[in-house]
Amino acid sequence: MPLSGEAIRLMNYIDDVAVTLRRVLATVPTLSAEERARVAEHLQGAKPSADDVAKALALK
Numbered sequence: 001m002p003l004s005g006e007a008i009r010l011m012n013y014i015d016d017v018a019v020t021l022r023r024v025l026a027t028v029p030t031l032s033a034e035e036r037a038r039v040a041e042h043l044q045g046a047k048p049s050a051d052d053v054a055k056a057l058a059l060k
Contacts, residue, residue: 017050
């Protein structure tokens, strides 16, 4: 079954998020321990999270 335009757009958004996360990972080694902790705290507090979206997609 072919995908709708909306599904394709959502997949492109996910690809954009993955690119951003690769950039974050590439920068992590340049951060101090304090900066890493603050960025980690910020990431953990971000809503919605990738897990929230995955759970919503898994619902029937």
